Amino acid sequence: MSRKAMPAKTRDALLNEYNHKCAVCGGDHPQVHHIDEDHSNNELENLLPLCPNCHLRDQHNPTRKIDIQKLALFRKYKDPAILKPQFDPIYRKQIFLSEIEINDEPTNYIEQQANELTYFVLSLDMGEFYGKKIYQLVRPVGINSIYILDRGTLHPKISHCRPDQKYEYKNLVLKSYREYRQKLVDNKEDVQEAIIELLRYQKWTNV
Ligand SMILES: [Zn+2]
Ligand SMILES: [Zn+2]
Numbered sequence: 695m696s697r698k699a700m701p702a703k704t705r706d707a708l709l710n711e712y713n714h715k716c717a718v719c720g721g722d723h724p725q726v727h728h729i730d731e732d733h734s735n736n737e738l739e740n741l742l743p744l745c746p747n748c749h750l751r752d753q754h755n756p757t758r759k760i761d762i763q764k765l766a767l768f769r770k771y772k773d774p775a776i777l778k779p780q781f782d783p784i785y786r787k788q789i790f791l792s793e794i795e796i797n798d799e800p801t802n803y804i805e806q807q808a809n810e811l812t813y814f815v816l817s818l819d820m821g822e823f824y825g826k827k828i829y830q831l832v833r834p835v836g837i838n839s840i841y842i843l844d845r846g847t848l849h850p851k852i853s854h855c856r857p858d859q860k861y862e863y864k865n866l867v868l869k870s871y872r873e874y875r876q877k878l879v880d881n882k883e884d885v886q887e888a889i890i891e892l893l894r895y896q897k898w899t900n901v
Contacts, residue, residue, distance in 0.1 A: 721745030
């Protein structure tokens with residue numbers, strides 16, 4: 695295996711940050727794991743100290759490993775609740791935010807995912823506060839692809855357009871979608887922060 699050597703300075707900074715303990719279980723003799731599994735990416739935020747069990751037995755085992763994006767969240771926020779199984783439902787509901795391509799074709803999928811995330815958060819303890827916050831961060835901007843504004847009224851679907859409006863409407867939809875996707879990409883971190891803050895208020899036994 696060929697690996698770009700990790701600078702000793704980086705390794706020391708990481709181990710000091712975690713007090714020379716495993717980030718997951720607090721065990722001794724941590725090894726340095728590359729979160730994105732790219733061994734040439736020695737950026738500090740891509741590294742995590744893991745004890746031999748958490749590292750080789752778990753994280754390098756495809757059937758046991760923690761999802762890479764989840765591990766990256768754990769690296770960033772350091773909240774152990776992120777690794778609890780109870781975090782999983784809300785974690786899965788925000789994954790769509792990391793998969794958005796600005797110029798994809800318009801679909802209702804993203805809006806549905808945003809609504810599901812909002813409703814899920816609203817159902818949790820403290821959900822009203824965080825649900826409202828998340829709604830502001832993920833709600834659509836501009837016009838909605840399934841509606842058309844015609845003479846002051848919203849009509850569903852493009853087929854209801856007057857023929858002379860269709861071209862203009864289509865461009866408006868495309869523009870709205872790009873703006874909406876951009877908004878979600880821009881707000882992703884704020885949503886994740888809100889979700890992780892919300893974790894503190896959950897009575898885990900009820901979830
Ligand atoms: Zn460990
Ligand atoms: Zn590793």
